[in-house]
Amino acid sequence: xxxxxxxxVLNLLxxxxxxxxxxxxxxMISLVGSIIPQERELSFYQNNFSEGRLNLIxxxxxxxxYRSWYFVMLFGFxxxxxxxCSITRLGNVLNRMRTLPKVDNTNPTxxxxxxxxxxxxxxxxxxxxxxxxxxxxxxxxxxxxLYIGRKFRIGYxxxxxxxxxxxxxxxxxxxxxxxNFSTSVYGVPGSIIDVEGTDFRVAIEDFRVDYREDxxxxxxxxxxxxxxxxxxxxxxxxxxxxxxxxxxGFNFYQSATGWAADLVFRRDNEVIEDVLxxxxxxxxxxxxxxxHFTKFYPDFIATERGLFTRSNHLNNPMFLYSxxxxxxxxxxxxxxxxDLIEWNEYQIKLDNxxxxxxxxxxxxxxxxxxxxxxLLAMVGLILxxxxxxxxxxISLEKNKLHIYGNDKGMINVGLNNQNRQLEV
Amino acid sequence: xxxxxxxxxxxxxxxxIAMICYFVFFLFRKExxxxxGSLMIKIGLVFHTVSLTTRAxxxxxxxxxxxxxxxxxxxxxxxICFFEFExxxxxxxLGTFVTPLLLLVIFYAAMQSREIxxxxxxxxxxxxxxxxxxxxxxxxxxxxxxxxxxMYLLRDRLKTDKFITNHIPSLETLDxxxxxxxxxxxxxxxxxxxxxxxxxxxxxxxxxxxxxxxxWSFITWVIYAIYxxxxxxxxxxxxxxxxxxxIGFAAVLFTYAGVNTILSGYHSYAMILLNMV
Ligand code: HEM
Numbered sequence: 074x075x076x077x078x079x080x081x082v083l084n085l086l087x088x089x090x091x092x093x094x095x096x097x098x099x100x101m102i103s104l105v106g107s108i109i110p111q112e113r114e115l116s117f118y119q120n121n122f123s124e125g126r127l128n129l130i131x132x133x134x135x136x137x138x139y140r141s142w143y144f145v146m147l148f149g150f151x152x153x154x155x156x157x158c159s160i161t162r163l164g165n166v167l168n169r170m171r172t173l174p175k176v177d178n179t180n181p182t183x184x185x186x187x188x189x190x191x192x193x194x195x196x197x198x199x200x201x202x203x204x205x206x207x208x209x210x211x212x213x214x215x216x217x218x219l220y221i222g223r224k225f226r227i228g229y230x231x232x233x234x235x236x237x238x239x240x241x242x243x244x245x246x247x248x249x250x251x252x253n254f255s256t257s258v259y260g261v262p263g264s265i266i267d268v269e270g271t272d273f274r275v276a277i278e279d280f281r282v283d284y285r286e287d288x289x290x291x292x293x294x295x296x297x298x299x300x301x302x303x304x305x306x307x308x309x310x311x312x313x314x315x316x317x318x319x320x321x322g323f324n325f326y327q328s329a330t331g332w333a334a335d336l337v338f339r340r341d342n343e344v345i346e347d348v349l350x351x352x353x354x355x356x357x358x359x360x361x362x363x364x365h366f367t368k369f370y371p372d373f374i375a376t377e378r379g380l381f382t383r384s385n386h387l388n389n390p391m392f393l394y395s396x397x398x399x400x401x402x403x404x405x406x407x408x409x410x411x412d413l414i415e416w417n418e419y420q421i422k423l424d425n426x427x428x429x430x431x432x433x434x435x436x437x438x439x440x441x442x443x444x445x446x447x448l449l450a451m452v453g454l455i456l457x458x459x460x461x462x463x464x465x466x467i468s469l470e471k472n473k474l475h476i477y478g479n480d481k482g483m484i485n486v487g488l489n490n491q492n493r494q495l496e497v
Numbered sequence: 498x499x500x501x502x503x504x505x506x507x508x509x510x511x512x513x514i515a516m517i518c519y520f521v522f523f524l525f526r527k528e529x530x531x532x533x534g535s536l537m538i539k540i541g542l543v544f545h546t547v548s549l550t551t552r553a554x555x556x557x558x559x560x561x562x563x564x565x566x567x568x569x570x571x572x573x574x575x576x577i578c579f580f581e582f583e584x585x586x587x588x589x590x591l592g593t594f595v596t597p598l599l600l601l602v603i604f605y606a607a608m609q610s611r612e613i614x615x616x617x618x619x620x621x622x623x624x625x626x627x628x629x630x631x632x633x634x635x636x637x638x639x640x641x642x643x644x645x646x647x648m649y650l651l652r653d654r655l656k657t658d659k660f661i662t663n664h665i666p667s668l669e670t671l672d673x674x675x676x677x678x679x680x681x682x683x684x685x686x687x688x689x690x691x692x693x694x695x696x697x698x699x700x701x702x703x704x705x706x707x708x709x710x711x712x713w714s715f716i717t718w719v720i721y722a723i724y725x726x727x728x729x730x731x732x733x734x735x736x737x738x739x740x741x742x743x744i745g746f747a748a749v750l751f752t753y754a755g756v757n758t759i760l761s762g763y764h765s766y767a768m769i770l771l772n773m774v
Binding site for chain 1: 618621622680681683684687688691694695696698699700701702703704705707709712713715716719720722723726727730756760
């Protein structure tokens with residue numbers, strides 16, 4: 074009784090129906106996820122959706138649907154399904170590669186006469202050759218000889234490989250997501266920075282932006298040295314978009330850029346120097362004064378419509394900043410590099426504007442496995458759709474000749490269950 | 498630039514004439530018109546190829562990088578697939594059902610900006626060439642399958658119409674051609690997805706992020722995977738499969754154009770719609 078139930082469940086789990094059902098549901102969930110923007114801040118959903126929708130979205134995690142437990146679980150079931158069905162089908166596939174067409178001996182329909190015994194052999198050779206079989210084997214049985222030709226047997230493996238490949242892709246993707254590590258580093262040329270969460274440090278040797286004549290960006294280049302915790306060089310490379318630096322599974326990607334400036338902060342005799350990045354804030358120790366580097370204009374121009382930059386070149390550089398005192402904005406203005414910004418006993422200077430590079434760092438495991446799975450599936454697809462296996466079997470029983478082809482093969486061979494009488 | 502524009506415009510006109518020929522052939526049952534239609538497609542293909550080639554030379558890269566370039570290349574892919582399937586299966590009426598799709602895509606192209614813009618850094622990759630060129634043939638093959646499926650439904654409906662039965666092959670043949678086209682499209686789509694993933698990995702370090710474009714290519718891919726299975730298993734070789742292939746192509750079009758227009762942006766139409774229902 075119990076056994077029967079287990080068998081029933083197992084049969085369901087490995088059935089194609091179940092697999093297709095899962096795929097369909099996954100597609101539908103993905104569709105919902107493509108409509109509702111994913112992984113935004115809560116306020117985004119609050120602003121864009123009515124109360125009822127919002128509650129529904131949060132309850133069903135529609136805002137992070139691809140990481141929701143049910144989405145992952147469905148993929149899990151798909152893996153179980155693919156695994157079970159691949160295991161059970163492997164036997165069938167191998168069998169189909171091995172088995173020969175059923176021989177049924179009906180009476181000959183035509184008679185062919187030969188002068189010599191060799192002619193008969195030539196005749197059989199000819200049938201194989203004529204149907205595109207270069208080789209065939211001969212098997213002697215009790216009272217008959219079997220001639221067996223087989224072509225493209227590998228084609229049988231096609232659909233099996235597709236499913237194995239897909240299984241590998243899904244598993245490696247899941248593994249990659251599960252063990253995913255990512256962070257970022259940024260800095261101006263000449264700086265050495267710790268990579269958070271790793272033992273690496275990076276030295277940013279240089280950073281260049283290659284502009285085209287029309288002012289658009291052609292490419293960003295960072296000369297990067299990867300160091301270990303003892304500052305020994307592990308790898309050194311020029312990276313740009315589409316050419317990351319890879320080391321031990323970690324990859325460093327050229328991702329973004331922006332402006333930075335040297336900050337000199339002076340109060341009485343106390344001097345603090347730092348690098349300040351565009352749209353970040355420097356807050357002094359006592360939290361009395363803060364300066365926000367709002368925006369940088371390399372080629373500044375003020376018009377009635379606002380502040381602009383005419384180009385990317387440092388023709389008339391200008392910093393837009395805001396100054397805060399005890400949390401209240403007390404000044405907002407533009408300053409040229411080196412201009413003194415003063416408030417009470419504080420003196421602040423922004424200078425030496427230059428671009429910094431922003432690198433994404435991540436380690437995504439299982440990439441090689443995923444691509445292997447993808448390629449397996451590709452090979453499988455080609456085999457399944459374009460390599461049609463064919464078998465040609467000729468049995469010679471005394472002087473009766475029977476020709477058989479297997480089901481799929483006969484499409485190629487065009488001779489099925491023909492029986493010919495051979496006479497010498 | 499002039500050559501490119503002129504030949505593109507001529508292509509547009511010639512394809513339109515081809516469609517009209519095929520329609521006249523179909524509605525007024527004038528045999529000759531189908532031959533003219535077929536000829537027009539071939540002439541159109543020549544101009545189309547000239548237009549694409551000059552653009553490629555002008556831009557010093559393959560014309561596969563923005564909506565205009567991809568749309569015109571996509572239309573070219575449909576025309577090439579059509580040319581091949583018509584040559585191979587030799588039936589005149591195919592044009593009546595495929596030329597509307599061809600026109601749909603090429604007029605979409607005509608509405609896009611034709612300015613040659615330099616590539617943003619992320620698009621400067623060889624993977625994108627494989628990615629987009631296979632997409633053209635994948636989408637082209639699915640378009641053919643869609644056209645064939647419409648024929649299937651028509652043939653099924655007008656069983657007794659002499660003209661239809663003369664010109665539209667048997668339901669079995671239609672189903673087989675549609676299946677072959679989908680098989681080809683499916684293989685190509687798989688290459689599209691794999692090469693896209695490799696490219697994304699090189700550029701951003703993540704090969705799959707479920708962004709709307711990726712998600713829709715997944716949905717399309719699943720739709721056709723289900724098609725292949727039910728056809729195989731249930732022996733679904735009837736009207737249902739034909740409808741299914743048509744819906745599949747709608748998903749293709751959505752993946753290509755809908756994602757960029759309807760799903761993109763903060764206040765996408767889709768979200769507005771979602772708030773209304
Ligand atoms: C994950 C995505 C999947 C893809 C891309 C895929 C793809 C394919 C393809 C292309 C074929 C060959 C169709 C043909 O020859 O016309 C096939 C056959 C088949 N698939 Fe899938 N499949 C998937 C999932 C599944 C699942 C979940 C099952 C359920 C167990 C399944 C069961 C089968 C079976 C039983 C066949 C017939 C095999 C044969 O006749 O040799 N597939 N699949």
